[in-house]
Amino acid sequence: MPEPQRLPPAEGEPPDCPAREDPATLGFTRRPKVRWLAPAMLARTGAQVAVSQVFGAFLDRRELQALETADPLDLSGEVEDGEFWLDYVADLGDGFDATATVASQLAEEELELPDADGQPHPTRAGRLLVMGGDQCYPVASRSNYADRLVGPYRMMLPWTDRPRTLLALPGNHDWYDGLTSFLRQFCQGRWIGGWRTVQRRSYFAVKLPGGWWLWGIDIQLGVDIDQEQLDYFRRVAERVAPDDAIVLCWAMPAWVESGKDNPEGYAPLEYFERTVIPDRRMLRLSLSGDLHHYARYRGQDEAGQQKITAGGGGAYLFGTHKLPERVQLPPVESHDVGKQPPVTYQLERCYPDKATSKRLRWGILGSIYRNKGFWLVPAIVYLLLGVTLRRAFPALAEPDWWLASVPDLVLLMVLVFLLWTGLGLFTGLRRRRNPRLRAAVSGLHTAAHLALVTLTVVGVELWSEALGWSPETGVAAVPLAAWLVGGLAGPAVVGVYLLLADHAGPHGVNTEELFAGQAIQDYKCFVRLRIAADGTLTVFPVRIDRAVRWTFAGGGRRTENGKGVSRWYIPVDGVEPRPALIEPPITVPKRP
Structure with missing residues (x-):
């Protein structure tokens, strides 16, 4: 195998900060946070997801990447004062304020991170920055990468005389355009401010100081690992010394998403660990994003491997x-042939803590109305149901109310069935093998909406009779009343449903939609790693409780202490982000 590639020297000169916030000059447009329950957003994202899944089954871009050279990157000599620093961040390209808040802290040359006791822990910016998946939302595209990732990061570190390396793994959102935009952005040697991309494929291996290796796996849409990628890592494994250790990154925390309801979710990683890694004791740390929070699990066996989810780079809090x-x-339920005996992993720490997470659920009751256009969905549904219900039962208050026309009854049944089916697709149980429970949950949700529509129609009938309205006026009032009730109260019914559904069972139902609908931008996180001179790896889990609101600084070149160009955006209220440790630094030895 050829010698590993090395990072080229710094290129270019410090750019001048424009005098005003001009998208044409800055190269990006500042984007707000994604409102996931907005109808237009749901439709566009759903369509692209469906297309990517269909075509992904027939065309795997990872196989085409085998034509590109992808020798391991050698950073083993990039040691400063006997130490090497590495940053890991994931799920980052959402609204500008949250993404820029995290980028501003990754850009700082040094951070002092206080622990729970107020004791500061000095850290340095990573010589290597790893983006662990879902670099932009809602779907990958050239404009989304420019506006939601490149723009915020370039504004926080426009240039540096100490350039840093950037590597990225694709998450499911990066795969929604077939990986086209990801390969263009990260596999062509482009600069993102003071970071330069160096990879040639969507997966990578890096030789780090102290006998450590960093491996990044592309799992596509959670399907499997392709043969070319397996062969690549097997060739890399031949270079791993017997006393070396490995940090493994991939874009989804299979250790959390596997279990009784998803017994084979861990199978691809299990297969990789036992067939590619020379000695499984070498695997000391696994890093992932996808779930937008911090969580650390520790193996309860002799190896004591750490598995960390750190998906707080900018996307909404989960x-x-x-x-x-x-x-x-x-x-235990897995049927994977040749699997190793199960190992129990204990949850050691999560951020935010579970009590805070439970409290934040209630925000959906107000946040659901801030999803642009969401009210239109229940308004239209209530309008169709209300009019059909009124036509099918023209005299609900009369003794002969059951004498309705058959066509209108059939239409009403069809509408109810379509609503039930649609809400069934909406339930968070779609990933689990429990169709009966999904049908029951969506049935109760449907019944709640149908009951409100029925009360609306009955109320109009009784109100018109009490006021002495003519039959024509009463009939005309039903569509208006159904529309208003649907737009005003329909979202509240959905919000209450999401709250109640989250309480259903240990895993909950629609928990993802409950938090996506709120689009909480606070509670950001990333992890910083240090390799000491003796080869010990230390993990510093970083939290940022509040996402800062930023305003354009402008006004020519801005320098700080002669150390390159400062960021081009500053906090609106003058209060800088306040990073701190989620938990005390975690020591990861090279061997158990």
Whole structure:
């Protein structure tokens, strides 16, 4: 195998900060946070997801990447004062304020991170920055990468005389355009401010100082690992010394998402660990994103491997209160041939804590109305149901109310069935093998909406009779009343449903939609790693409780202490982000 590639020297000169916030000059447009329950957003994202899944089954871009050279990157000599620093961040390209808040802290040359006791822990910016998946939302595209990732990061570190390396793994959102935009952005040697991309494929291996290796796996849409990628890592494994250790990254925390309801979710990683890694004791730390919070599990066996989810780079917060306290890997229910005996992993720490996560759930009752256009969905549904219900039962208050026309009854049944089916697709149980429970949950949700529509129609009938309205006026009032009730009260019914559904069982139902609908931008996180001179790896889990609102600084070149160009955006209220440790630094020895 050829010698590993090395990072080229710094290029270019410090750019001048424009005098005004001009998208054409800055190269990006500042984007707000994604409102996931907005109808237009749901439709576009759903369509692209469906297309990517269909075509992904027939065309795997990872196989085409085998034509590109991808020798391991050698950073083993990039030691400063006997130490090497590495940053890991994931799920980052959402709204500008949250993404820029995290980027501003990754850009700082040094951070002092206080622990729970107020004791500061000095850290340095990573010589290497790893983006662990879902670099932009809602779907990958050239404009989304420019606006939601490149723009915020370039504004926080426009240039540096100490350039840093950037590597990225694709998550499911990066795969929604077939990986086209990801390969263009990260596999062509482009600069993102003071970071330069160096990879040629969507997966990578890096030789680090102290006998450590960093491996990044592309799992596509959670399907499997392709043969070319397996062959690549097997060739890399031949270079791993017997006393070396490995940090493994991939874009989804299979250790959390596997279990009784998903017994084979861990199978691809289990297969990789036992067939590619020379000695499984070499695997000391696994890093992932996808779930937008911090969670650390520790193996209860002799090896004591650490598995960390750190998906707080900018996307909406995903609650932690449904995280299992213990997981078994591989799951006992797995039918994977040749799997190793299960190991129990204990949840050691999560951020935000479970009590805070439970409290944050209630925000959905107000946040659901801030999803642009969401009210239109229940308004239209209530309008159709109300009019059909009124036509099918023209005299609900009369003794002969059951004498309705058959066509209108059939239409009403069809509408109810379509609503039930649609809400069934909406339930968070779609990933689990429990169709009966999904049907029951969506049935109760449907019944709640149908009951409100029925009360509306009956109320109009009784009100018109009490006021002495003519029959024509009463009939005309039904569509208006159904529309208003649907737009005003329909979202509240959905919000209450999401709250109640989250309480259903240990895993909950629609917990993802409960938090996506709120689009909480606070509670950000990333992890910083240090390799000491003796080869010991230390993990510093970083939290940022509040996402800062930023305003353009402008006004020519801005320098700080002669150390390159400062960021081009500053906090609106003058209060800088306040990073701190989620938990005390975690020591990871090279061997158990």
